[in-house]
Amino acid sequence: xxxxxxxxxxxxxxxxxxxxxxxxxxxxxxxxxxxxxxxxxxxxxxxxxxxxxxxxxxxxxxxxxxxxxxxxxxxxxxxxxxxxxxxxxxxxxxxxxxxxxxxxxxxxxxxxxxxxxxxxxxxxxxxxxxx
Numbered sequence: 194x195x196x197x198x199x200x201x202x203x204x205x206x207x208x209x210x211x212x213x214x215x216x217x218x219x220x221x222x223x224x225x226x227x228x229x230x231x232x233x234x235x236x237x238x239x240x241x242x243x244x245x246x247x248x249x250x251x252x253x254x255x256x257x258x259x260x261x262x263x264x265x266x267x268x269x270x271x272x273x274x275x276x277x278x279x280x281x282x283x284x285x286x287x288x289x290x291x292x293x294x295x296x297x298x299x300x301x302x303x304x305x306x307x308x309x310x311x312x313x314x315x316x317x318x319x320x321x322x323x324x
Contacts, residue, residue, distance in 0.1 A: 199245040199293040210244070217315050218244050218295040221287070226261025229316025234263065238323040240314075244295035247272055249319060250312065258304070258311055263319070265312040266304050273312075275300065288312060 201209065206219050216222040226232075231240065240250040240263070249272050250265040258264035271291060278287040278299065288297045297318045304311035 197290075197292060197294045199247075201293075206244075214243060214317055217317050221296040222315075223298075224262070224315045224317050229262060231263040231314075231316040231319060231321065232261060233257070234321070236321070236323055238321055239269075240265075240319045240321055242272075242290040242293060242295055242297075243318050243320050244290060245293035246320070247290065247292045248322075249273060249290065249297065250314070252324075256304075256306065258313070260311075260313055262298060263314045263316055264304075265314065266306040266308040266310050268312060273297070288314070 207215055210218060217224060237252050239248045241248050248269050250268055254265045254267050256264055256266060274289040274291040276287040276289060278285045285299045288300050289295060290297060295318060298314040301311045301313065302309055
């Protein structure tokens with residue numbers, strides 16, 4: 194049984210998600226920079242988890258970091274989980290959906306806003322709900 198409130202078997206995840214979504218959300222992959230649907234996106238609304246649809250980021254927290262992935266300076270409190278990631282020979286903080294455990298990307302302490310945070314998120318791991 195999953196430690197997350199929203200859970201599916203791996204077979205159910207594979208049936209729900211495209212092959213690329215599964216690779217990123219469930220296998221901790223990364224989409225190529227500057228290719229994601231929400232990298233350059235500026236409508237008002239809420240970005241939600243592609244896996245379970247809970248709200249993760251408000252559009253007011255989105256900014257253009259130039260890194261090639263959608264960037265936010267804060268998440269919706271309680272909806273993102275933070276995990277130490279020491280893969281690829283570096284120390285980073287992985288961000289997961291706190292409701293279903295889907296991989297979203299990473300958060301860095303180099304953001305240009307007063308929060309100092311840069312949530313670097315795979316477009317394919319989120320969907321957008323227009324306000």
